[in-house]
Amino acid sequence: MHSESATDGDAPLDMTLRLERGGTVSDQVYDALRHAIVTVRVLPGASISENRICRSLGVSRTPVRSAIVRLAEDGLIDVYPQKGSFVAPIRLAAIAESRFIRRVLEVAVVRDAGAAWNATHSADARAAIAEQARAIAAGESEAFFRADEQFHHIFSRAAGHDGAWAAIVQANSRLGRFHRLFGNKDRLPVVLQEHASVIDALDAGDVDLAAHRLEDHIDKVFTLIDHLPEDLRRLVED
Amino acid sequence: MHSESATDGDAPLDMTLRLERGGTVSDQVYDALRHAIVTVRVLPGASISENRICRSLGVSRTPVRSAIVRLAEDGLIDVYPQKGSFVAPIRLAAIAESRFIRRVLEVAVVRDAGAAWNATHSADARAAIAEQARAIAAGESEAFFRADEQFHHIFSRAAGHDGAWAAIVQANSRLGRFHRLFGNKDRLPVVLQEHASVIDALDAGDVDLAAHRLEDHIDKVFTLIDHLPEDLRRLVED
DNA sequence: ACCGGGACACTAGTATACAAGATAGCGCCG
DNA sequence: CGGCGCTATCTTGTATACTAGTGTCCCGGT
Numbered sequence: 001m002h003s004e005s006a007t008d009g010d011a012p013l014d015m016t017l018r019l020e021r022g023g024t025v026s027d028q029v030y031d032a033l034r035h036a037i038v039t040v041r042v043l044p045g046a047s048i049s050e051n052r053i054c055r056s057l058g059v060s061r062t063p064v065r066s067a068i069v070r071l072a073e074d075g076l077i078d079v080y081p082q083k084g085s086f087v088a089p090i091r092l093a094a095i096a097e098s099r100f101i102r103r104v105l106e107v108a109v110v111r112d113a114g115a116a117w118n119a120t121h122s123a124d125a126r127a128a129i130a131e132q133a134r135a136i137a138a139g140e141s142e143a144f145f146r147a148d149e150q151f152h153h154i155f156s157r158a159a160g161h162d163g164a165w166a167a168i169v170q171a172n173s174r175l176g177r178f179h180r181l182f183g184n185k186d187r188l189p190v191v192l193q194e195h196a197s198v199i200d201a202l203d204a205g206d207v208d209l210a211a212h213r214l215e216d217h218i219d220k221v222f223t224l225i226d227h228l229p230e231d232l233r234r235l236v237e238d
Numbered sequence: 239m240h241s242e243s244a245t246d247g248d249a250p251l252d253m254t255l256r257l258e259r260g261g262t263v264s265d266q267v268y269d270a271l272r273h274a275i276v277t278v279r280v281l282p283g284a285s286i287s288e289n290r291i292c293r294s295l296g297v298s299r300t301p302v303r304s305a306i307v308r309l310a311e312d313g314l315i316d317v318y319p320q321k322g323s324f325v326a327p328i329r330l331a332a333i334a335e336s337r338f339i340r341r342v343l344e345v346a347v348v349r350d351a352g353a354a355w356n357a358t359h360s361a362d363a364r365a366a367i368a369e370q371a372r373a374i375a376a377g378e379s380e381a382f383f384r385a386d387e388q389f390h391h392i393f394s395r396a397a398g399h400d401g402a403w404a405a406i407v408q409a410n411s412r413l414g415r416f417h418r419l420f421g422n423k424d425r426l427p428v429v430l431q432e433h434a435s436v437i438d439a440l441d442a443g444d445v446d447l448a449a450h451r452l453e454d455h456i457d458k459v460f461t462l463i464d465h466l467p468e469d470l471r472r473l474v475e476d
Numbered sequence: 477a478c479c480g481g482g483a484c485a486c487t488a489g490t491a492t493a494c495a496a497g498a499t500a501g502c503g504c505c506g
Numbered sequence: 507c508g509g510c511g512c513t514a515t516c517t518t519g520t521a522t523a524c525t526a527g528t529g530t531c532c533c534g535g536t
Contacts, residue, residue, distance in 0.1 A: 024319065024489065050518070060491045065518085066307055073311045081262065081518055082497040097401025104346040104402075105339065163335025164342075167405060262519065288488070298521040303488085319488055320527045 026063035029053075030070055037076050037087055038176045039142060044235050048077060048085040074173060089237045095178050096222075098171040103218040105164050105171075106152065107211050110198070112159035114207030121158045125151060125199045129192055136188050144188065145176065151195055175221070181232055191217075264301035267291070268308055275314050275325055276414045277380060282473050286315060286323040312411060327475045333416050334460075336409040341456040343402050343409075344390065345449050348436070350397035352445030359396045363389060363437045367430055374426050382426065383414070389433055413459070419470055425458075432458075 021028065033053075036042045054064045068085055071077040075094070079085045113121070128151035135143035149172070156165035194217040201210035259266065271291075274280045292302045306323055309315040313332070317323045351359070366389035373381035387410070394403035432455040439448035 026489075049516090051516090061518095062490055062492090066303070066489090069304055069307050070311055073308055079518075083499085084517055094401060097399060100346070100399060101343065101402055101405055104342055108338070108342040161335060161338060163332060163409075164339055167339050167409070171401075171405070264519075287486090289486085299488095300520055300522090304519095306488095317488075321529085322487055 024063070025059050026066040029057065029059065029063050030067035032057075033067055033071060034074070034076065034173075037071070038173055038180075040177050040180045042087055044087050044089045044177065046087045048087060050085070074170065076173060090174075090178055090181070090235060092236055092238045094174055098174045099218065099221060101171040102168055102175065103215060105168050106155065106218065107215050109159050109161050109164050109168075110155045110202075110214050111207055111211050112161065113155040114202055114205075114210060116158050116160070117202050117205075118158075121154055122199060122203050125154050126196075128154065129195050129199070132188075132192055132195070136192075141180070145179070148191075179221070181235065182229070187220075194220075262301070263297050264304040267295065267297065267301050268305035270295075271305055271309060272312070272314065272411075275309070276411055276418075278415050278418050280325055282325050282327045282415065284325045286325060288323070312408065314411060328412075328416055328419070328473060330474055330476045332412055336412045337456065337459060339409040340406055340413065341453060343406050344393065344456065345453050347397050347399050347402050347406075348393045348440075348452050349445055349449050350399065351393040352440055352443075352448060354396050354398070355440050355443075356396075359392055360437060360441050363392050364434075366392065367433050367437070370426075370430055370433070374430070379418070383418070386429075417459070419473065420467070429455075 021031070033048075042048075048068065050061050050064050050068065054061050057064070068077055068079065072079050072085075076088055077085055078088045128147050131147040132144050132151070135141070135147060149169075152168070153165060156162065156168065194213065198210050198213045198217065201207075201213055259269070271286075280286075286306065288299050288302050288306065292299050295302070306315055306317065310317050310323075314326055315323055316326045366385050369385040370382050370389070373379070373385060387407075390406070391403060394400065394406065432451065436448050436451045436455065439445075439451055
């Protein structure tokens with residue numbers, strides 16, 4: 001067995017997956033599955049049956065398998081040969097590692113971004129913050145996360161660190177599920193304030209202050225782990 | 239076309255791949271291909287024909303495709319649908335990014351490692367250094383790189399940063415080819431000295447000094463790019 | 477001799493069939 | 507009634523056949 005998975009045998013949702021954009025079928029399946037997992041539309045521990053998915057999507061097993069292989073490389077799916085594939089559990093140790101990677105990389109990136117910071121970057125960042133505020137008011141949580149990613153992306157673009165951004169996104173794919181499951185809605189306005197304070201520091205040319213504020217901002221992600229709701233504890237490991 | 243690849247039409251080596259360890263065939267193909275690419279037994283730009291590989295290895299296309307998908311995710315192979323798959327060129331911009339990621343992550347890791355540093359770690363590190371010296375004397379370059387990886391792994395183990403190590407390894411898979419192609423043999427003894435100086439600083443409890451020395455060590459990788467041999471320049475992009 | 481067109485030999489993507497292992501449930505036996 | 511063992515049915519891994527697109531090369535016409 002693979003220990004005690006959350007929703008093992010039961011198949012609560014028939015995977016409301018829809019293939020969207022063009023490109024190869026394999027890519028479409030990959031995007032759909034990845035989105036469903038990161039946004040926790042499918043919960044950690046859920047069974048991923050190749051047969052069920054290809055029946056549900058009307059495609060053959062080949063592109064589905066290809067997508068699963070890629071998701072397994074991303075650490076989002078665990079494959080147990082001859083037993084089954086399951087959405088990877090949220091391991092607290094892995095979350096801590098992802099947080100470490102993201103904090104270290106993003107702080108270094110923002111330091112480089114400070115050197116090339118200009119009015120356009122500032123305007124883009126404040127636009128992203130405004131979009132986050134709108135999403136909060138409208139209760140559109142996915143739009144909030146999307147704008148959050150846009151906001152953090154600006155630093156990498158300003159610094160020209162495309163590769164670092166790719167690494168950050170990869171680490172974030174683990175953190176994303178954590179945020180959506182355990183994120184406290186009361187903290188969202190605080191997030192906005194912290195975002196704005198980082199931009200304020202950059203606009204003022206104080207790179208050290210910006211880096212320090214960003215580091216604190218990312219670290220605060222872990223404050224909400226102390227009061228972890230009991231009914232969600234079964235979704236994490238360790 | 240895919241621009242000017244180095245060894246496009248020609249197939250200079252019949253892929254002296256041999257499947258070694260147990261596990262699924264797909265994993266064996268993945269390991270063999272990855273090793274061949276990272277150790278530049280197959281050069282950047284070389285054509286990776288699924289048919290040729292599965293003929294060469296005596297397996298079907300399915301596991302070969304699976305391995306190629308994973309290698310494409312790793313950024314080691316570029317797949318052009320209906321045209322072909324090719325060993326990814328060494329993009330100087332990507333090398334710079336990998337260097338950035340590795341430096342930032344590893345410096346942060348070594349700072350954490352300093353807190354938990356003990357005699358065992360020191361002994362392991364010095365053993366790895368000794369192995370590197372032996373490899374240099376014996377002219378076994380692959381053994382040198384293996385010991386180098388072991389050496390750098392020690393910091394992550396001491397700090398308990400498994401995830402960060404995984405990210406470092408991933409960034410290193412790009413750097414590995416660069417090192418093997420453009421590495422200057424005259425610098426190898428200097429590498430040993432730099433490694434030893436980092437451990438000296440850690441043993442002395444001076445974490446800041448260790449971090450600074452490690453940062454310089456990783457940065458020096460780029461000093462050899464200035465005098466890039468002309469006959470190898472065709473293997474890189476940009 | 478040069479230029480154009482079509483057959484051909486490739487490529488990767490997809491679909492389907494088969495193989496091997498693991499599990500759960502049921503029936504038989506003690 | 508309890509425990510052992512078989513079977514039916516799942517799982518993923520592998521092999522093979524087919525599709526559609528692309529580039530090349532040769533041959534024929536100009």
